[in-house]
Amino acid sequence: MTYTIETLKSKIDDDNKNKNGYEVDVIMAAYALASEAHEGQMRRSGEPFISHPLAVACILVDLNMDTETVVAALLHDVVEDCNVPLKNLKRQFGPTVAKLVDGVTKIGMVPLDTSKEDEHAINIQKILLAMAEDVRVMLIKIADRLHNMRTLEYSPPHKQRENALETMNFYAPLAHQLGMNTLKVEMEDLSLKYLDPYGFEEISAMITKRKEECDFSIERVKKFIYEKIKDINPIIEGRVKSVYSIYKKHYTGNKPLDAIFDFYAVRIIVNTSTECYYTLGIIHEMYRPLPDRFKDYIGTPKPNRYQSLHNTVMGKDGVPFEVQIRTKDMHNIAEYGIAAHWKYKMNVEFKVGRSGKKSQTAHDNKLEFLRNILDQQQEADDIQQLAEAIKTDLSSDDVYAFTPRGDVITLPLGSTIIDFAYAIHSAIGNKMTHAKIGGSVVSFDTVLSTGDVVEIQTTNSSVYGPNRNWLTIAKTNQAKSKIRAWFKKQSRPENIKLGKALIEGGFKRNSIPLEDALLKQTAKAFRFEKLDDFYASAGYGGISIAKILMRAKELYLESQETRPAADIAENIVTHVAKKQARGVLVDGEENIQVRFAQCCTPLPGDEIIGFETRGFGTSVHKKSCANVKLDKEPDRWHKVEWVASDDMYYRAAVEIIAESNAALADISTVITSNRLQFSEMSMKTLPNGNACINGSVEIANVEQLASILQKLKKIPEVISADRRAD
Numbered sequence: 001m002t003y004t005i006e007t008l009k010s011k012i013d014d015d016n017k018n019k020n021g022y023e024v025d026v027i028m029a030a031y032a033l034a035s036e037a038h039e040g041q042m043r044r045s046g047e048p049f050i051s052h053p054l055a056v057a058c059i060l061v062d063l064n065m066d067t068e069t070v071v072a073a074l075l076h077d078v079v080e081d082c083n084v085p086l087k088n089l090k091r092q093f094g095p096t097v098a099k100l101v102d103g104v105t106k107i108g109m110v111p112l113d114t115s116k117e118d119e120h121a122i123n124i125q126k127i128l129l130a131m132a133e134d135v136r137v138m139l140i141k142i143a144d145r146l147h148n149m150r151t152l153e154y155s156p157p158h159k160q161r162e163n164a165l166e167t168m169n170f171y172a173p174l175a176h177q178l179g180m181n182t183l184k185v186e187m188e189d190l191s192l193k194y195l196d197p198y199g200f201e202e203i204s205a206m207i208t209k210r211k212e213e214c215d216f217s218i219e220r221v222k223k224f225i226y227e228k229i230k231d232i233n234p235i236i237e238g239r240v241k242s243v244y245s246i247y248k249k250h251y252t253g254n255k256p257l258d259a260i261f262d263f264y265a266v267r268i269i270v271n272t273s274t275e276c277y278y279t280l281g282i283i284h285e286m287y288r289p290l291p292d293r294f295k296d297y298i299g300t301p302k303p304n305r306y307q308s309l310h311n312t313v314m315g316k317d318g319v320p321f322e323v324q325i326r327t328k329d330m331h332n333i334a335e336y337g338i339a340a341h342w343k344y345k346m347n348v349e350f351k352v353g354r355s356g357k358k359s360q361t362a363h364d365n366k367l368e369f370l371r372n373i374l375d376q377q378q379e380a381d382d383i384q385q386l387a388e389a390i391k392t393d394l395s396s397d398d399v400y401a402f403t404p405r406g407d408v409i410t411l412p413l414g415s416t417i418i419d420f421a422y423a424i425h426s427a428i429g430n431k432m433t434h435a436k437i438g439g440s441v442v443s444f445d446t447v448l449s450t451g452d453v454v455e456i457q458t459t460n461s462s463v464y465g466p467n468r469n470w471l472t473i474a475k476t477n478q479a480k481s482k483i484r485a486w487f488k489k490q491s492r493p494e495n496i497k498l499g500k501a502l503i504e505g506g507f508k509r510n511s512i513p514l515e516d517a518l519l520k521q522t523a524k525a526f527r528f529e530k531l532d533d534f535y536a537s538a539g540y541g542g543i544s545i546a547k548i549l550m551r552a553k554e555l556y557l558e559s560q561e562t563r564p565a566a567d568i569a570e571n572i573v574t575h576v577a578k579k580q581a582r583g584v585l586v587d588g589e590e591n592i593q594v595r596f597a598q599c600c601t602p603l604p605g606d607e608i609i610g611f612e613t614r615g616f617g618t619s620v621h622k623k624s625c626a627n628v629k630l631d632k633e634p635d636r637w638h639k640v641e642w643v644a645s646d647d648m649y650y651r652a653a654v655e656i657i658a659e660s661n662a663a664l665a666d667i668s669t670v671i672t673s674n675r676l677q678f679s680e681m682s683m684k685t686l687p688n689g690n691a692c693i694n695g696s697v698e699i700a701n702v703e704q705l706a707s708i709l710q711k712l713k714k715i716p717e718v719i720s721a722d723r724r725a726d
């Protein structure tokens, strides 16, 4: 149905007659702002968007929520979807409404990963509750989700499944924790309809059939009971259990449909808890109870404050049914949960705050109701405490932040972006360039709050890296020690010393003569002009010692064979350099200076295009490269094509994931035995212990690259070998 302001107004009018004290002018102002902000926006159903916030507001009025909640419900999508600044809401509607809207927006940003195990789902529910400092935030969010579920038929199938799963895993359990049974049941049934349409149909059809069969006898049962206890003025309802509750018993509990006894329930609502027990006694006189079905949730309430007496008895005509007995107040709590508590609190404050003592007497009965509840559950002496009690064991000394994929990162209170990045992995911290919270770029010293979705952007460029200042920003020792480790690694003199010792030791062990010329050749083979740079790189693990030794050995053996080794090394390097420069034609011309873009490292066979740089010749990109922007300076883009040739070399970026660093020896053997070489290489250990090797290989064309990658993949420890995607 399409909701209009009239729908909401008539609900409020009905309610105001019930003395809920809604401030109509404020609600109308919120409607005016929302309808203007959403002007022109449509829902997938084809209705104007404003129908959605109105529906959410109506759900909350039905729950007897207060004016602020209804106002925030009307405005709940204007900040995120219409860019209305939060400060405008604060100015017009006060800080509480602004806080409620902000909370709803933030909760909507938490990535809910439904593929994770139950434990994860329970933790997320707790975090969501903790984030909703004001429990009304959660009530608006649940009402929002309920209306989205009611209109889910208009969404594409993958969205239907995703939303239904989230609702089933996170929102329905939350509604349950908050004791909001009515909303929970509706959300579950709506979710089930999309998650298992056939199961849903089967159970619904069965319910309809059984209802027809039982209706008559249940009506009779209601009448019998009423006759026996009419002196205490009970309300007696007969009802069928929800589709999902029967589905669960049938499918998960593996019970045949015939064995589901509490399919039908008779609910008896009386005035006092004494009357509850009295009524139970009468029922037991009338009907034979089934064994082991009695539950006293009045003496021992459920954690979500649910109270009732339950029993299953055998009807006179052999149809068993469940009996639920509760007081009116218990009923309110059972159906509306925390919203019922809220209503109570609001009324007292509202009345006392505005019209003083006189109206308080009108609420004396309600006060008594609260006193009753409090007497039974001494720990909950106010609404906030009740919410706190539900949040249970999340430590208040921690913040819970999310990665964009929905992983929870737990950090001590006061932690910053830097702590978060290092908590994921030291490589993430070391390579961090920017960070975003909820999509906006933030500075590294930003202190995290529970519920923040933090995205860390990294780079492989060595321009970035930790800065001494980070040590003072980081709160956790984990981050601090990782930053210190990085500095240690970066300390060049030490790295040179270490690398030199490692290389010299290796030469000795492998009986390679420690000659200056050979060392320089080896360094050159790795593109190092200066020996110190070479040592430093070996020192911090930029190139592995194993690889250095392998190369050195080769060079040494070659020098023993024929010509002086120095020539060979020189030749290889210059050969590559020269040929590289002549691999393509630019606008049909051969002798134009070209270089191959580092961003996409094109290879013969790739479709390419050239960009005329200022002073550095033509830079050749893959046509598919993200950096190719033909609309920008179109004059500087040139047609380039490959020159067919066998003896030219190009550089291809490859990434190899192996089970461990140990695979490197085999990898190097494959590369060199195919007369190829790594021109640069780096290796890192991934969080799961795998090794990730990034290198550039000199290669003739794409076919050769494909064949070498094929061979690399055959190495048992190698998990994957691919041309690096850029």
Ligand code: MN
Binding pocket: 052, 076, 077, 144
């Ligand atoms: Mn919404």
